[in-house]
Amino acid sequence: MDGIDPIAKGPLAGLKVIEFAGLGPAPLAGQLLADQGMDVLVIDRKSGENFDQDPNRRGKRSIAINLKSKEGLELAKKLIAGADILSEGFRPGVMERLGLGPDECLKLNPGLIYARMTGWGQEGPLSSTSGHDLNYLATTGALGAMGKSGEPPSPPLNLVADYGGGTMFMIFGILAAVIERQRTGLGQVLDVAMVDGVVAMMGMVHGHLARGLWQNERQFNRLDGAAPYYRCYQCKDGKYIAVGCLEPQFFAEFVSLAKLPEEFLSYQTDKDRWPEMAVCIADRIVEKTRDEWETVFERSDGCVAPVLDWLEAPQHKHHLARNTYIEINGVTQTAPAPRFSRSIAGVPGAPVASGNDTDDILKQAGIGQQEIEHLRETGVLT
Numbered sequence: 001m002d003g004i005d006p007i008a009k010g011p012l013a014g015l016k017v018i019e020f021a022g023l024g025p026a027p028l029a030g031q032l033l034a035d036q037g038m039d040v041l042v043i044d045r046k047s048g049e050n051f052d053q054d055p056n057r058r059g060k061r062s063i064a065i066n067l068k069s070k071e072g073l074e075l076a077k078k079l080i081a082g083a084d085i086l087s088e089g090f091r092p093g094v095m096e097r098l099g100l101g102p103d104e105c106l107k108l109n110p111g112l113i114y115a116r117m118t119g120w121g122q123e124g125p126l127s128s129t130s131g132h133d134l135n136y137l138a139t140t141g142a143l144g145a146m147g148k149s150g151e152p153p154s155p156p157l158n159l160v161a162d163y164g165g166g167t168m169f170m171i172f173g174i175l176a177a178v179i180e181r182q183r184t185g186l187g188q189v190l191d192v193a194m195v196d197g198v199v200a201m202m203g204m205v206h207g208h209l210a211r212g213l214w215q216n217e218r219q220f221n222r223l224d225g226a227a228p229y230y231r232c233y234q235c236k237d238g239k240y241i242a243v244g245c246l247e248p249q250f251f252a253e254f255v256s257l258a259k260l261p262e263e264f265l266s267y268q269t270d271k272d273r274w275p276e277m278a279v280c281i282a283d284r285i286v287e288k289t290r291d292e293w294e295t296v297f298e299r300s301d302g303c304v305a306p307v308l309d310w311l312e313a314p315q316h317k318h319h320l321a322r323n324t325y326i327e328i329n330g331v332t333q334t335a336p337a338p339r340f341s342r343s344i345a346g347v348p349g350a351p352v353a354s355g356n357d358t359d360d361i362l363k364q365a366g367i368g369q370q371e372i373e374h375l376r377e378t379g380v381l382t
Contacts, residue, residue: 010037010336010345012022015178017085018043019060024158025166025194026089027056027118032171034059035336036345041083043067043076046382047355055333057351063362064355064382071380073099078365081108089117092127094329102189112187113177117170121193131258133158133194136165140198145205149219149226165197222246228278229254229268230261232307239290240307243281254302258284355382 012033017040019030034040040060047064051057063079066072077100080086080381086105088095095101095116102114119136120126134155137143142214147154173190181187204345208214219225233241245254248268260281267273285293290306297304308316314325314332326335328350336345358381362372375381 004170009343011340011343012037013037013343015039016082017041017087018080018083020086020088020090020095022089023046024089024248025162026087026115026170028163028167029115029117029170029174030087031056031058031062031348032167032337033174036340036350037343038085041079041357041361042354043079044354046133047353047358049354051351051353052329053331054351055328055331058328058333059348060351061357061361062352062354063358066380066382067098067100069378069380071375071378075375075380076100077105077108077363078367079361080105080112080363083112084110084178085113085115085172087115087117087174092116092118092122097217099178106189110186111181113181113190114187115170115174115177115190115192117166117192118193119166120192121196122191124306133161136161136194136298137198138238140195141205142198142202145218145221145224147218147225149217153218160201161194161198164201165194165199166192169194169200185293226271226274228274228281231278233282233285235288235290235293236286237289241285241290242305242307243303244305245303250301250303253300254297254304257296262286 005260015033015038016040017030017033019026019040021027021042021043021044030040030042035058042057042060042062044062044064045067063077067076080100102116105112105114116122118127119131120129134143137156138153140161141153142160143153145153146156170190170192173192176193177188177190201293205214209216214221222230225231227246229243229245232242234240243254245251248265251268252265254260255262258281264277264280267277288296293304294306306316315317319325323335325332326347327333328348336348359372360371362375363369367375372381
């Protein structure tokens with residue numbers, strides 16, 4: 001990446017995270033924290049698992065411990081005692097059964113920030129049940145607003161509940177707790193529930209509902225695909241463009257550059273006219289290819305963008321100009337984000353195999369090589 005110092009540490013350097021290996025939003029939170037300089041140490045179940053193509057493992061160190069053994073449990077406690085943050089994404093009660101619940105860990109380390117990631121939260125009638133992004137999203141009202149009218153709601157990948165309501169709120173909670181600890185010297189427990197995060201992101205919709213600006217129907221509102229000026233259209237080559245010209249001045253530029261009827265400007269917000277407007281726009285858009293439309297709207301305020309696939313996106317000129325994507329171990333992935341003017345993060349380290357850093361981690365914790373060999377021989381280090 002041009003302009004990035006590979007030895008820079010990032011704004012979060014000096015903070016240490018103990019992350020218990022898992023899947024989904026908690027590992028992404030750890031990756032993003034590591035990107036900005038935190039020392040993220042993953043406790044894995046066994047050594048030797050290859051993560052070289054998993055971006056969520058980049059920049060992290062790994063130790064493999066048998067947590068079901070007495071010595072393994074004590075070893076984990078020793079590491080936790082020297083950490084700033086603990087991150088786990090198990091069902092409620094799992095860490096307590098291991099002997100590593102919040103009460104035990106905060107006794108060891110009163111300044112510890114103990115971040116718990118679940119879908120349903122630590123309490124409530126669904127807290128002990130399984131679920132995935134789609135299930136969590138379903139109960140918030142958000143999923144019911146996604147997709148076409150008269151058809152089943154459309155899953156928005158797993159971006160909204162897992163990574164929006166989960167990952168981003170975990171990071172927000174951790175950093176808020178770090179700031180609070182600077183005043184009090186005390187840690188605390190974070191109950192990060194994906195359902196809570198999704199609801200928190202829906203303030204605008206709830207406000208619109210209260211003011212009568214949003215109808216409780218799918219594909220009936222400005223932002224859910226009903227408006228002809230906020231949806232995708234198919235082009236001549238079968239590819240798509242995204243049209244998002246909500247404001248009148250942007251809609252006017254779209255109408256002008258697309259050579260659509262000027263009368264559209266007088267009834268942009270008239271829902272009764274939306275169906276005929278959409279047909280007219282679709283008929284016009286299909287006359288050119290996606291790339292031709294991109295050229296028409298280049299550097300304009302018409303709010304039109306090409307819909308790119310996974311392979312096309314890294315080659316888009318805007319992303320290339322900003323070095324948005326990097327490649328690690330042959331895997332195309334995001335560069336560290338957001339960007340800082342001074343405390344710039346270095347290039348993330350490549351993912352390592354589970355247990356890769358066991359000896360170094362233990363030596364830093366004050367454990368000698370002879371004791372490390374004993375722990376390995378007795379199966380404490382897996």
